[in-house]
Amino acid sequence: MSGKLLIPRVAVIGLGLIGCSWIKGLRVRGCLEEVRGYDRNLDSMQLALSEGLIDAYSENIADVVRDADLIIISVPIMAVKSVLEAVRDHISETAVLTDVGSVKGAVASDVAAILGANFSRFVLGHPIAGSEKSGVMAANEHLYVHHKVIITPQDHTDKNALALVRSAWQAVGADLEHMSVDHHDEVLAATSHLPHLLAYSLVDTLANSHENKEIFNYAAGGFRDFTRIAASSPVMWRDIFAANKDHLLKTLDLFSHDLSSLRAAVEQGDATTLMGVLTRAKAARDHFSKILARRAYVEPMKTASISYIANPGKALSGSFRVPGDKSISHRSIMLGSLANGTTEVTGFLEGEDSLATLQAFRDMGVVIEGPHRGRVTIHGVGLHGLQSPPNALYLGNSGTSMRLLAGLMAGQSFDVEMSGDESLSKRPMGRVADPLALMGAIVDTAEGGRPPLKVKGGSDLKGIHYDLPMASAQVKSCVLLAGLYAEGETSVTEPAPTRDHTERMLRGFGYDVITEGNKVTLRSGGELTATEIDVPSDISSAAFFMVGASIMPGSDITLEHVGINPTRVGVINILRAMGGNIDVLNEREVGGEPVADIRIRSAQLKGIHIPEDQVPLAIDEFPAIFIAAACADGETVLTGAEELRVKESDRIQAMVDGLVTLGVNAVGTEDGAVIQGFGSEGSFGGGEIDSQHDHRIAMSFAMASLRGSAPIVVRDCANVATSFPSFVELSTTAGLELVVEGGDCE
Numbered sequence: 001m002s003g004k005l006l007i008p009r010v011a012v013i014g015l016g017l018i019g020c021s022w023i024k025g026l027r028v029r030g031c032l033e034e035v036r037g038y039d040r041n042l043d044s045m046q047l048a049l050s051e052g053l054i055d056a057y058s059e060n061i062a063d064v065v066r067d068a069d070l071i072i073i074s075v076p077i078m079a080v081k082s083v084l085e086a087v088r089d090h091i092s093e094t095a096v097l098t099d100v101g102s103v104k105g106a107v108a109s110d111v112a113a114i115l116g117a118n119f120s121r122f123v124l125g126h127p128i129a130g131s132e133k134s135g136v137m138a139a140n141e142h143l144y145v146h147h148k149v150i151i152t153p154q155d156h157t158d159k160n161a162l163a164l165v166r167s168a169w170q171a172v173g174a175d176l177e178h179m180s181v182d183h184h185d186e187v188l189a190a191t192s193h194l195p196h197l198l199a200y201s202l203v204d205t206l207a208n209s210h211e212n213k214e215i216f217n218y219a220a221g222g223f224r225d226f227t228r229i230a231a232s233s234p235v236m237w238r239d240i241f242a243a244n245k246d247h248l249l250k251t252l253d254l255f256s257h258d259l260s261s262l263r264a265a266v267e268q269g270d271a272t273t274l275m276g277v278l279t280r281a282k283a284a285r286d287h288f289s290k291i292l293a294r295r296a297y298v299e300p301m302k303t304a305s306i307s308y309i310a311n312p313g314k315a316l317s318g319s320f321r322v323p324g325d326k327s328i329s330h331r332s333i334m335l336g337s338l339a340n341g342t343t344e345v346t347g348f349l350e351g352e353d354s355l356a357t358l359q360a361f362r363d364m365g366v367v368i369e370g371p372h373r374g375r376v377t378i379h380g381v382g383l384h385g386l387q388s389p390p391n392a393l394y395l396g397n398s399g400t401s402m403r404l405l406a407g408l409m410a411g412q413s414f415d416v417e418m419s420g421d422e423s424l425s426k427r428p429m430g431r432v433a434d435p436l437a438l439m440g441a442i443v444d445t446a447e448g449g450r451p452p453l454k455v456k457g458g459s460d461l462k463g464i465h466y467d468l469p470m471a472s473a474q475v476k477s478c479v480l481l482a483g484l485y486a487e488g489e490t491s492v493t494e495p496a497p498t499r500d501h502t503e504r505m506l507r508g509f510g511y512d513v514i515t516e517g518n519k520v521t522l523r524s525g526g527e528l529t530a531t532e533i534d535v536p537s538d539i540s541s542a543a544f545f546m547v548g549a550s551i552m553p554g555s556d557i558t559l560e561h562v563g564i565n566p567t568r569v570g571v572i573n574i575l576r577a578m579g580g581n582i583d584v585l586n587e588r589e590v591g592g593e594p595v596a597d598i599r600i601r602s603a604q605l606k607g608i609h610i611p612e613d614q615v616p617l618a619i620d621e622f623p624a625i626f627i628a629a630a631c632a633d634g635e636t637v638l639t640g641a642e643e644l645r646v647k648e649s650d651r652i653q654a655m656v657d658g659l660v661t662l663g664v665n666a667v668g669t670e671d672g673a674v675i676q677g678f679g680s681e682g683s684f685g686g687g688e689i690d691s692q693h694d695h696r697i698a699m700s701f702a703m704a705s706l707r708g709s710a711p712i713v714v715r716d717c718a719n720v721a722t723s724f725p726s727f728v729e730l731s732t733t734a735g736l737e738l739v740v741e742g743g744d745c746e
């Protein structure tokens with residue numbers, strides 16, 4: 001909107017909550033010159049006048065709409081037609097009309113019938129801000145602030161008319177969205193019309209039962225919460241149900257079908273089906289609550305601007321535990337789901353990536369309780385017990401989920417499609433589709449081997465031997481997991497050791513896996529037996545603090561219960577080679593994975609040529625290691641790390657660009673980078689970093705602020721929630737000066 005909105009003359013037909021709140025909002029903000037009102041009810045018109053909502057009214061609707069620039073029709077759906085008939089011959093040539101009804105198809109038909117099929121100045125709208133309150137006195141000028149208003153423009157809708165209505169909604173703080181008429185009605189049938197129908201129906205059933213007194217006397221939160229909307233206007237809802245009959249019946253039939261299944265489960269004491277419904281529903285409702293609180297990692301986060309403002313910090317101190325290992329958390333859900341029996345997981349990472357895996361298995365019929373404080377209970381269905389999911393599996397930002405699942409899905413009897421967010425949709429999947437094709441699977445990718453992936457069910461897989469063309473634990477795991485379903489033996493050799501959590505965990509579930517040098521082999525035909533899994537803290541999350549404590553003089557921290565699987569300890573080896581002061585204490589083994597407490601004290605680091613054999617062992621830690629290199633004396637050279645270019649972002653480019661912004665001399669090479677450290681006397685300059693929506697880039701530059709000379713602003717940090725949801729809380733407790741701007745990044 002350019003300039004302040006001022007509409008000379010507005011007519012409002014129907015003086016209820018919705019119309020009056022819009023008018024009041026526009027009035028309070030000085031957007032209206034003159035408002036005339038009409039209502040069937042004289043009292044309402046008089047009240048609106050005395051409240052100053054309208055300047056004049058008339059019992060003759062023609063007088064109200066004559067010469068109006070904008071006519072707001074805010075009457076029950078079934079009354080729209082008679083209003084249009086009454087105003088048709090009295091509106092000006094330029095008047096714009098709009099409505100606020102909950103069903104758009106019915107209003108669109110009325111407009112076409114009365115004003116003509118090509119009438120272009122009627123803009124169909126629907127504010128999603130209803131309330132069981134009603135009438136002039138309930139008018140609230142803030143009702144639409146941050147509330148969605150759906151506009152359903154048609155092909156013939158006039159652009160200027162649309163712009164005026166949009167401006168009038170934006171002026172009262174609404175968030176506008178466009179939809180087609182039919183799509184709107186389908187969505188609203190499910191999200192609004194069906195819940196209202198059910199609320200009315202439940203109250204009616206209970207009120208008619210002979211024990212109704214008891215019910216109302218003892219109705220606790222459940223009855224009250226579920227039925228609040230049954231106090232809404234019966235006329236309005238009668239009209240809505242009639243106007244959206246077809247869509248409502250469709251969604252009601254679906255609901256009735258599921259309700260009958262639930263009834264049968266209760267009758268038959270089928271606890272598994274009941275738990276399936278209840279845990280899935282709880283997960284969906286929890287996710288919805290997070291969306292409401294703007295805390296969920298959902299697609300709109302692509303544009304949500306959550307930034308870290310990181311000021312120079314203090315020496316790090318304390319003894320604490322970072323969240324659970326992401327790689328192990330993914331695998332605990334996968335193998336727990338495919339096991340016979342119930343697997344108990346503790347220390348599970350409640351980050352968006354591992355939750356995406358968890359949701360995928362729920363979608364395939366596995367009953368999973370939790371997570372609650374890292375505890376998850378998985379009711380395994382056996383290797384052949386998964387069910388076809390109702391929709392494509394959505395895997396968010398998580399490469400591990402998609403690549404490991406590709407292997408498992410190849411062995412199922414049903415087709416599966418897997419999709420992800422913008423970042424995942426750019427990552428290479430040919431690396432898993434190729435070996436799976438060799439095993440006899442049919443895996444389609446989008447152009448260039450990118451997601452979405454479509455895996456055909458019912459293929460007879462054959463065991464193969466596969467020479468991994470790159471050091472990738474995800475590809476290795478994909479082939480091994482497909483091998484569980486393939487005839488005979490499946491083996492892989494890797495060019496360099498990569499994380500072996502899949503092999504270790506399969507053994508933990510009682511499955512035979514043979515590792516000989518760089519070759520891993522398994523045979524199909526075995527079974528997984530449920531077990532207990534204690535997920536260690538993620539060394540990849542710990543790495544940010546290892547670097548932070550190393551570069552910030554005076555730091556001394558201990559990170560507890562960190563996984564130190566030999567295939568993951570590259571970051572310790574590299575920092576030690578640079579002169580880092582790191583002690584690995586209290587080494588022990590937990591459920592087949594080695595863990596330790598790690599003490600890090602600050603030390604002046606020196607630049608090194610990072611040994612290439614350490615690259616796969618520290619593959620996710622390079623963004624943090626780049627920060628360490630910038631603080632070191634002399635030059636650090638990284639080679640053999642081209643895989644960094646196909647992670648959540650091109651991590652070589654993203655880190656080099658960020659370092660250069662902060663005044664560091666760094667250049668990217670095809671397979672690595674060369675970084676000139678500024679040494680003990682130097683520091684990072686201030687500046688604005690584009691994290692490329694990559695969690696590890698965001699957290700690395702947050703750590704850099706410890707040695708900053710001015711604030712570092714890191715943009716687009718929402719994705720930190722994929723691997724380290726408590727990062728801000730833990731790092732500020734340890735000594736970082738970090739403020740989150742534009743949302744809650746936790």
Ligand SMILES: O=C(O)C1=C[C@@H](OP(=O)(O)O)[C@@H](O)[C@H](O)C1
Nearest residue numbers: 327400471472473474475619620
């Ligand atoms: O198997 C795993 O859990 C992972 C393997 C690595 O990916 P690549 O296999 O692509 O190297 C790593 O970067 C990723 O964060 C997790």
Ligand SMILES: C=C(OP(=O)(O)O)C(=O)O
Nearest residue numbers: 397398399400401620647
């Ligand atoms: C590369 C990563 O994860 P993924 O491949 O699972 O997206 C990571 O967490 O750094």
